[in-house]
Amino acid sequence: MGLTGADARAGAGPGSSDRCAGTVAAPVPARRDPWEQQVLADPQLLGDIAFAVRGPFHLMYPPRVIDNIRGFQQVFADAGISGIVYYGKKANKAACVARACATAGAGIDVSSTGELTAALGQGIRGAELLVTGPEKSDELHWLAARHGCLVAVDSLGELKRLSALDIPVRVLLRALPAASASRFGMSADELDLATSEATGFPSISLQGFSFHLSGYDPDPRAELAAQLLDRCRAARALGHPAGIISIGGGFGVDYVPAADWAAFQQQATRRWFHSGKAFESYYPYSFPEPGPAMLTAILRTGDLADRLRRTDTTLAVEPGRALLDRAGSTVFRVQGGKTRHEHGQPYRILTVDGTSLSLSEQWFDSEYLPDPVLWPDHPGDPTPTVVGAATCLESDMLSWRRIPLPREAVPGDLLIYPNTAGYQMDSNESPFHELPLPPKVVLSEAPGGRYRWALDQPCP
Known part of the structure; x- marks a missing residue:
């Protein structure tokens, strides 16, 4: 969590001490895959892409998506249960991600006609699509039915x-x-009625039940899945197939090492942020059981895996962020900078050629904390730095935190924000100021152990 209440007003976070009374933030280094390390070490690749694109861009590495999918699939195999992985497409619109899902044998969770047709265009079959969302449009219903998609129904009216x-x-x-104030889903009584009425609809095949939970605790997911197993049994008694339970998404991602995340939380102070900015909370950037490990924990809770096997029930999951872990980064070019002083200490304010809409944590009135990397890697003196956008809005900051960059950034340098493929890249992007949207650049392996690149190409 970030600074709250009296701590925020006093400018001292939990565990603050003289050691953190300075104005330079503790580092929050991101975990990096070999592909990222190779890209950063290449003396030309990033510079060539930046020269060609002439603006900010997003790097995508689809093989990492495939690896993440296979991690979930391996958990199902190890548990001896039938499982389906649906990628939550809203987490990233890149066509190369949908193609990676088709390659790895994953389905896709879509919530609009645009998402549905885009998935079909990248090789996902209709039967591999799960259509979610509240009170879906008639057009989406018709298209989903025509293509044989699985539809998660949100109300009795939608079923009718x-x-x-x-x-x-x-x-x-x-x-x-139970006890949820969500606008999505049906109450116990409504589920009873919908299950009963579905028997009178010849065109409806009730395959099972689904839910979504906030937070990252495995136990409530396992408990609710177990309750829905009982509903599946009751639905089967009425003649429905009812052999699938979807437990939704919300699988955590481990962005930074635990020790670094703990140090940030324990030492955080408003002195680390431009203008004394404070945030109420942050995403939990260190996660002890991320992605597939969290699925394993769910299956172990209450012998859920055993119950699924005994009832011959398929478990579906809908990860978004977790399938995009370390599959992409966002690159900005430094346009200029200036020095400011606060609390008697100097720090740099950079302006880059993009906006904070490409780092969508601001959507949640928060900050994207994994440290950006300054490229190229030249020697210099450590320089506390905040990062502003190329707009005329005071609040348009990519990083309010005084990041401990290894040297002073100069115009033409690149700033690479790591692990942004999950939600950060395009959830909030807008051509504000008539700035073009950053394109997605897809990396692939080439002969000689190098990488080649191309622009992401959605089907027309």
Whole structure:
């Protein structure tokens, strides 16, 4: 968590001491894969891309997506259960990610006609698509039914609209978790009614149930999945197939080592931030059981895996961020900088050729904390640095935190924010000021152990 209450007003975070009374933030180094290390070590690649693109850009590395998918699939195999991985497409629109899903045998979770058609265009079959979202449009219903998609139904009214199409359609009924104030899903009574009424709709094939939970605790997911197993059994007694339970997404990502994240949390002070900025909370950038490990923990809770095996029930998951872990970075060019003083200490304010809309934690009134990398790697003196955008808005800051860069950045340098593929890249992007949206640049391996690049190419 970030600074709150009296700590925020006093400018001292939990565990603050004389050791952290300075104005330079503790480093928050991101974990890096070999492909990232090779890209940063290449003396030409990033510079060549920046020269060609002439603006900020997003790097994508699809093989990492495939590895992440296979990590989830391996958990299912090790547990001896039937499982389906659906990529939550809203986390990143890149066509190369959808193509990676097709390559790895994963499905895709879509919530609009645009997402559905984009997935089909990259080789995902209709039967491999899960259509989610509240009170979906008639057009989306029709297209999903025509392509044989699995549809997560949010209300009894939506179920009735689907049945009126008179096209065979496979559905899951989305459950509203007990004591939840969510606008999504159906209560226990509504699920009972929908399950009963579905028997009277010849075109509806009730395949099972789904839910989504906030937070990252495995136990509530396992407990609710177990409850839905009982609902599947009751639905089967009514003649429905009811052999699938989807537990949604929300699988954590381990961005930074635990020790570095703990040091940041314990030492955080408003003196580390431009203008004394304070945030109420941050994403948990260190996660002890990320992605597939979290799925393993869910399956072990309450012998869920054993119950799934005994009832011949398929478990579906809908990760977004977790399938994009270390699959991409965002690159900005430094346009200039100036020196400011606060609390008697100097620091640099950089302006880069993009906006904070490409780092979407600002959507949650928060800050994207993994340290950016300054490229090229030249010797110099450590320089505390904040990063502003190329707009006329005072609040448009990519990094309010005084990042301990290894040297003073100069115009033409590149600043690479790591691990941004999950939600950061394009959830909030906008051509504000008529600035072009940063393109996605796809890396692939080339002969000789180097990388080649091309622009991401969605189907027309």
